[in-house]
Amino acid sequence: MSATDPASSPDPATVAARAGCAPEFTTKSSSPPVYLTTAFDLESLEQLEAVTGGGQKGYIYTRDGNPNHDAFTNDVATLEHAEAGAVMASGMGALTAILMAMVKSGDHVIAARVLYGRTGQLLDHLATNFGLKVSYFDVDDLSALKAALIPETRLCIVESISNPLLEVADLPAIVDVLQGIPLLVDSTFATPCLLRPIDHGATLVWHSVSKYLNGHGDVMAGIVVGPTNLIRKIRAMSSLYGVNANPFESWLASRGLRTLPLRMQRVSQTATEIAAFLQSHPHVSRVFYPGLTDHAHFDRARRLLPHGCGGMLAFDLPGGRPAVDMLFRRLADVIPFSPTLADARTTVSYPAGTSHKFMTAAARAACGIGDGLVRLSIGLEDASDLKRELAAALAHTPM
Ligand SMILES: *Cc1c(COP(=O)(O)O)cnc(C)c1O
Numbered sequence: 001m002s003a004t005d006p007a008s009s010p011d012p013a014t015v016a017a018r019a020g021c022a023p024e025f026t027t028k029s030s031s032p033p034v035y036l037t038t039a040f041d042l043e044s045l046e047q048l049e050a051v052t053g054g055g056q057k058g059y060i061y062t063r064d065g066n067p068n069h070d071a072f073t074n075d076v077a078t079l080e081h082a083e084a085g086a087v088m089a090s091g092m093g094a095l096t097a098i099l100m101a102m103v104k105s106g107d108h109v110i111a112a113r114v115l116y117g118r119t120g121q122l123l124d125h126l127a128t129n130f131g132l133k134v135s136y137f138d139v140d141d142l143s144a145l146k147a148a149l150i151p152e153t154r155l156c157i158v159e160s161i162s163n164p165l166l167e168v169a170d171l172p173a174i175v176d177v178l179q180g181i182p183l184l185v186d187s188t189f190a191t192p193c194l195l196r197p198i199d200h201g202a203t204l205v206w207h208s209v210s211k212y213l214n215g216h217g218d219v220m221a222g223i224v225v226g227p228t229n230l231i232r233k234i235r236a237m238s239s240l241y242g243v244n245a246n247p248f249e250s251w252l253a254s255r256g257l258r259t260l261p262l263r264m265q266r267v268s269q270t271a272t273e274i275a276a277f278l279q280s281h282p283h284v285s286r287v288f289y290p291g292l293t294d295h296a297h298f299d300r301a302r303r304l305l306p307h308g309c310g311g312m313l314a315f316d317l318p319g320g321r322p323a324v325d326m327l328f329r330r331l332a333d334v335i336p337f338s339p340t341l342a343d344a345r346t347t348v349s350y351p352a353g354t355s356h357k358f359m360t361a362a363a364r365a366a367c368g369i370g371d372g373l374v375r376l377s378i379g380l381e382d383a384s385d386l387k388r389e390l391a392a393a394l395a396h397t398p399m
Pocket residue numbers: 090091092093116159163186188189207208209210211220221222
C-alpha cells in the first residue's frame with residue numbers, strides 16, 4: 001500500500017494528531033469548538049422523531065450525546081480498531097455503565113484477582129448489595145478460569161497490564177478459554193499505541209481517560225469502545241445513571257490524544273532505562289517492569305507489546321513503609337507523591353495506601369503488594385535527570 005492510496009488506513013500517529021476535528025464542525029476554526037450546551041434546538045417534531053429513532057444524525061440533550069464526545073470517542077475507537085465508543089465522567093463511571101448494560105442480579109462476573117482497587121471494590125459492592133455473583137482468578141491460572149465459568153457467567157474482566165505489578169494478561173489464551181463469553185479489558189496502562197485488545201479477541205476495551213489518553217493530569221473521564229450494538233446499550237445506561245462526561249473534558253481529552261503516540265514511545269524508552277538503573281541500585285530489592293528479563297511475563301510482553309511496555313513500573317524497598325516515607329520526602333520537590341499516574345511529570349505513588357488500601361493487608365500480600373512497594377509513573381522528563389534525582393533520594397533509604 002502506498003501513502004497516497006486512499007484505501008490505506010492512516011497510521012495511529014496521523015489519527016491521533018488530528019484528534020477532535022470532526023467533519024461536521026463546519027466553521028473551519030483551526031481548533032475544534034467546545035459545544036458547552038445543555039441541549040440542541042430542534043426544527044420540528046419530525047426532526048425529533050428522526051434523531052431519537054436513529055434515522056438522522058443529530059443531538060438533543062448533552063447527557064445523551066454531544067459533538068465533543070463523539071469526536072473523542074470516534075478517534076479512540078479508530079485507534080483501538082473498535083466500531084464505536086462512549087465517554088463517561090470517569091473511568092469508574094464507564095465501568096458503572098458497562099456493568100449496568102451487561103449484567104443483572106444473579107448473573108456471574110469473573111475478574112482477575114489483581115485489578116485497580118476500585119474496580120474490585122465496585123464488583124464487591126454489587127455482589128453484596130445487588131445479588132451479582134463475582135469470582136476472581138489469577139491471570140496465569142487458566143484452568144482456574146475454565147473451572148470458574150458457570151452458565152450465568154456474562155463477563156470476564158482483566159487489565160492488559162495490571163496495576164501495580166505490571167502483570168501482562170495473555171489475552172488470546174483467555175479469549176480461547178472464554179468460548180464466546182465477553183471479555184472486558186481495562187487497557188489504561190497499555191493504550192492503543194502499545195496494544196489493541198480487540199485484535200486479540202477482546203469484546204470491550206475500557207480506559208481511565210484521566211491517565212494516558214489525556215496525559216496531562218487535568219481531566220477526569222473514562223471511555224469504553226467495542227461493537228456498535230453493545231456500545232448503544234452502554235450509552236443508554238450512561239444516560240440513565242447520569243455518568244456522562246462533560247463536553248469540555250472531551251475537548252481536553254481530544255487535545256491530549258494528539259500527542260499520545262509520541263508520549264507512549266517516550267515513556268516506554270525512559271521507563272526501560274530507569275528500570276535497569278533501579279535494578280542495579282543497592283537500596284532497591286526488586287523491580288517490576290515487563291521489559292526486564294526477570295519479569296514473570298517478559299516473554300509474553302515481547303509477544304503482545306512489541307512497541308514497548310509503557311511508562312509504569314514498581315519497585316520494592318527492603319526498609320518497608322518508613323523507607324518509602326523517607327524516599328517520598330526526599331523526592332517531593334522534583335518527583336511528587338501523587339495518587340494518580342500518566343501525568344506529563346514523573347510521579348510516585350504508594351499502592352498499599354492509595355489504589356489498594358481497600359484490600360486487607362493479607363489480600364494485598366497475596367497479590368505481592370508489600371509495605372515497601374513504590375509505584376513510579378514515568379513522565380516526559382530527561383532520563384538522566386530522573387536517574388540523578390532518584391539516586392540522590394535513594395541514598396538516604398536503608399539498604
Ligand atoms: C485510574 C484507573 C481507573 C479508574 O479511573 P478513574 O478515571 O480514576 O475513575 C481504572 N483502572 C485503572 C487501571 C486506573 O489506573
